Amino acid sequence: MGLIQGGAFRIFRIAGINVYLHWTWLLVAAYSVQTRVNANRPPIWAVAEYLALFGIVLLHEFGHAFACRSVGGKAERIMLWPLGGIAFVEPPPRPGAVLWSIAAGPLVNVVLVPLLFGGAVAADVAGKEVINAGASECIWTIAWINLGLLIFNLMPFYPLDGGQILQSMLWFAVGRGRSLQIAGGIGALAGAAMIAGALSFGDIFLAVIAGFLMLQAWNGVRTGKILRQMESLPRREGVHCPSCGERPVLGRVWPCERCQRPIDVFENDGVCTHCGHPAQRAICVHCGRTSPLDHTRHDKVVEAWPA
Ligand SMILES: [Zn+2]
Ligand SMILES: [Zn+2]
Numbered sequence: 001m002g003l004i005q006g007g008a009f010r011i012f013r014i015a016g017i018n019v020y021l022h023w024t025w026l027l028v029a030a031y032s033v034q035t036r037v038n039a040n041r042p043p044i045w046a047v048a049e050y051l052a053l054f055g056i057v058l059l060h061e062f063g064h065a066f067a068c069r070s071v072g073g074k075a076e077r078i079m080l081w082p083l084g085g086i087a088f089v090e091p092p093p094r095p096g097a098v099l100w101s102i103a104a105g106p107l108v109n110v111v112l113v114p115l116l117f118g119g120a121v122a123a124d125v126a127g128k129e130v131i132n133a134g135a136s137e138c139i140w141t142i143a144w145i146n147l148g149l150l151i152f153n154l155m156p157f158y159p160l161d162g163g164q165i166l167q168s169m170l171w172f173a174v175g176r177g178r179s180l181q182i183a184g185g186i187g188a189l190a191g192a193a194m195i196a197g198a199l200s201f202g203d204i205f206l207a208v209i210a211g212f213l214m215l216q217a218w219n220g221v222r223t224g225k226i227l228r229q230m231e232s233l234p235r236r237e238g239v240h241c242p243s244c245g246e247r248p249v250l251g252r253v254w255p256c257e258r259c260q261r262p263i264d265v266f267e268n269d270g271v272c273t274h275c276g277h278p279a280q281r282a283i284c285v286h287c288g289r290t291s292p293l294d295h296t297r298h299d300k301v302v303e304a305w306p307a
């Protein structure tokens, strides 16, 4: 993982998690601070508010990342960009693990609600002689921003956290593929309604954000369809993915590592029937992780893809 990634640069690393900042964040930060500056108070408070927003979004993303790790998933990267943060989390493909990894983000904001409003009230009680009026206003603003972020994130529209929580709950009942189709469909409809609303108010910026969310939701619908097709394929008995425990699909779905023609790596000792090349690895169609196959020793095959 490089220092710079697609317009984002790494700002720090904590507990094995790299935090990246997209360069556009700086532009929006400068614009946002400028609009918050007014004649009644020094610009330092506008800067403080924006930095607090940054901190709140970061804590939210760390909530996702640590929860994902606590259930055995992968989380190595957080990116902050103008529309908020993204924690690149890969929880194990189980509905409970996904639900916890998603819910932990908004849960951070829930914990912050009493802390921030409590702090704001305490600052007011302490009085203007002790606490600077600008500082008091600043704490109130931060408390409201946190509450606003919480409410926004919990809207049940995929890909917002609320929509992903809905999806993982539906997953328990109707399976992964179908849950993604339903939650994605709701998210796409909400996105379309939001675009129409934003355009009727002439808010181009909001319309672009809504369009972005709608595309993501539609991608969810399409991924759900592919997952359902995969879920309906027959599975091989006696072999399990070492990462997620799911059985591999029965059939020629893996491209040969040399000739690229489709083979079944769990048949014929993994040797390609077209070119004779022995497969070294197999990707799990369920969780997407690749695990080694060692055909020189049968017990190693069993170790890599245990029965
Ligand atoms: Zn989140
Ligand atoms: Zn081949």
Ligand SMILES: [Zn+2]
Pocket (backbone or CB within 6 Å): 241, 242, 243, 244, 245, 246, 284, 285, 286, 287, 288, 289
């Ligand atoms: Zn797997």
